[in-house]
Amino acid sequence: SPARELTQNPLQKTWEPYDNGLPAGHSAQRGVCMTNCPTLIVMVGLPARGKTYISKKLTRYLNWIGVPTKEFNVGQYRRDLVKKYKSFEFFLPDNEEGLKIRKQCALAALNDVRQYLSEENGHVAVFDATNTTRERRETIYKFGEENGYKTFFVESVCVDPEVIAANIVQVKLGSPDYVDCSNDEATEDFMKRIECYKNSYETLDESLDKDLSYIKIMDVGRSYLVNRVMDHIQSRIVYYLMNIHVTPRSIYLCRHGESELNLKGRIGGDPGLSVRGKEFAKSLAQFINEQNIKDLKVWTSQMKRTIQTAEALGVPYEQWKVLNEIDAGVCEEMTYEEIQENYPLEFALRDQDKYRYRYPKGESYEDLVQRLEPVIMELERQENVLVICHQAVMRCLLAYFLDKPAEQLPYLKCPLHTVLKLTPVAYG
């Protein structure tokens, strides 16, 4: 039988087979997500070990690379059910009323997980709770099996009292649970809360848990134990978790100085800086000096305008081709008026779905995200970095840091001659 006809999707410019006029199956676009069955990530660890920090960050990363992910924090379910938190006594292992409520919350959360993964097209659910007993983990694992999910455990183990104290200060004192307490009262109560879990804590064990897929993170990433990674997405998760750190630092994002083509209202190309663009470069140098940043790394694209901007700083910089502006294909160096005139259909399509729209012979924001993933990974590894890039590129990077969804990403405001300074704080 003859091969099926191919038609090019007008928005994404991808070739798809048609069977009797209807789109046929058989071909998948490799985005980044290659999960067949949904994945359930289960956090494990005593309170104040960074589980929620990891959950939120991982969720943000997976969503950014295009894997629909959602976190389910059991503590939040508990707060919704038990309107007022009184004290650590709620968590005493012999508090039957407390135990009943907590189990109820865990089941409610799992029910929502099932809805998300099986009915709402979610790919990954992050189940954020202590999950410190083998019994609780077995319940969750069975739940996963029954529903056809792969389960991956992420355990955070830390005994350094300084780290724990710092975590409490960062994220617990401001918790709704302690809204009416002084800092000292809150800290004291929270430490007792941690104690409630310690006796029954069963860490993931080399023998007893040898058939589970998991990563154990020790001492905020000093070392890791990885067991039975099953598939691509688990491998990516492990890689990501092994690259993130919690050392305070700042990331500066800005565009190149105004370019000659900016002045003419033309997109793309490889022009040099305008006079005002050069002024900006000098101001940027001054700004950076004043910030007095320790060991600042500077990254540019391989386009003239970002490199010229970096040159003004008088410090070493690295050129990344993947930081180049979005390729506008046949529309390169045109003004928007010219595009509308010469390619009215393309012009309209782009406004319809700016994230997925791919310029003919060019790229889409979706393509950009894929190309920028190694930049994000390296930004996670680094400390103080200044990234001098371009409008579309900066929007993608910003969306990652500020957890903006695909619909909003292409409209984020990234004006020329403006520096965005990003500092990690609490969970964001």
Next chain:
Amino acid sequence: FSSLNSAKRIKVDAERKKTLLLKMPMELTQSRIQKIWLPNDNRPALPRRSCGPQLANSPTVIVMVGLPARGKTYISKKLTRYLNWIGVPTKVFNVGEYRREAVKHYSSYDFFRPDNEEAMKVRRQCALAALRDVKLYLTEEAGQIAVFDATNTTRERRGMILNFAKENGFKVFFIESVCNDPTVVATNVMEVKLSSPDYRDCNSTDAMEDFMKRINCYQASYQPLDPDNYDRELSLIKVIDVGRRFLVNRVQDHIQSRIVYYLMNIHVQPRTIYLCRHGESEFNLKGKIGGDSGLSNRGKKFALALNKFVEEQNLKDLKVWTSQLKRTIQTAEALQLPYEQWKALNEIDAGVCEEMTYEEIREQHPEEFALRDQDKYYYRYPSGESYQDLVQRLEPVIMELERQENVLVICHQAVMRCLLAYFLDKSADEMPYLKCPLHTVLKLTPVAYGCRVESISLNIEAVNTHRERPEEAKKGPNPLMRRNSVTPLASPEPTKKPRINSFEEHVAVSSALPGCVPQEVPTQMPGQ
């Protein structure tokens, strides 16, 4: 494109440099081959790299650890091949090969007995000689990573290596392979040991027996890495049971992180990778490069032949990957199997030369045409890509190929050359001239330490799109002189020369010759 050795180096202190720069109009020039923008002052007092993060600062010594037949050499070679392909100059130093050079004839496992003092001395000399060569490679031959492939099973030996590294300012990363599954060990012995030069004159049974006794010699003194206590401060990865489990401690930098990720993705399951190009396209017929044309009639015939070929291969679970260009997808459609489209597999972007014939390019862009022949690997089309760019874009494809089992990749000429260079360990110099004709499938099977390649023509006529390296093309500067990263080198031939010349014939290594007195052996330590 200024040479590293230009005498016009201007030494300017940081303050003055800043003042100068603030006055300068920030003039840049674009290098002719790579199209990289560089400042006009020709002498960058500021180091810069072109293609990505500085992958490593101080050189790194990777130290393999583990009993014999645990896959250390397999990992060493594979890792080295990968690192060289992504442009990090890497070389393996296998102490066993130094030993074979020094001791011409291996008689039996007695050589490895812990109470064989002469042999212990020889083995130590070999390790020191290898370390000397490591130092040379990393400090004088522009090497970035040296893989020290030996058992390194005692703390004493590892301590010695750590001191050596410290003296020379090298980072150290340990890779330990731990495996107690007797089936795995036996398989390894059969795959790679029985055919070793050591057992050239033995039958399989005798060789196996001797090798098992050899392993035993190491057992008593084996001190595995202990990241919880004794080895807390070391950077290491412990690979347990052929990748079922990993223990990772203190990853220091980007390259160690990439190495860990790679090791966690490779596997040893037997499988086959098929590489081929799309069927002949309409543009192929016209001699036009690039574009997004459909298959010609002969191209469609090829697609049908490919379908038949795949069926005959009778594979379990074949994954099929294509690019997002029409011609590869049309080819895949004939297979009636699910396939995945990867934008990363798209053909090299010829920029302003897209959809031109080579004659048209020569006419309209004569300088570009000449430059490409001069240095085809680094040459970037104006507003397009280079082979170097392709390698960077294909790295995730290679990583996923490592994870997968049976895969058929339907791609394009330049892309296929890059992938093939990875599997066959070809250098940047050779890559753009590898033969990847239309209508031919390359079947790759991992075997022992490398890859077997079978070329299968499906016997459908097609145009020839291969251009040989022109005779008169001047070769570009030596890749090692490049300042930019991502220059695949074929993994260098292992250094076998014994730097210990004087004891080749005279060392008593067998208990059969107890009376022999070894000649004076030089006891030079590295660094002295």
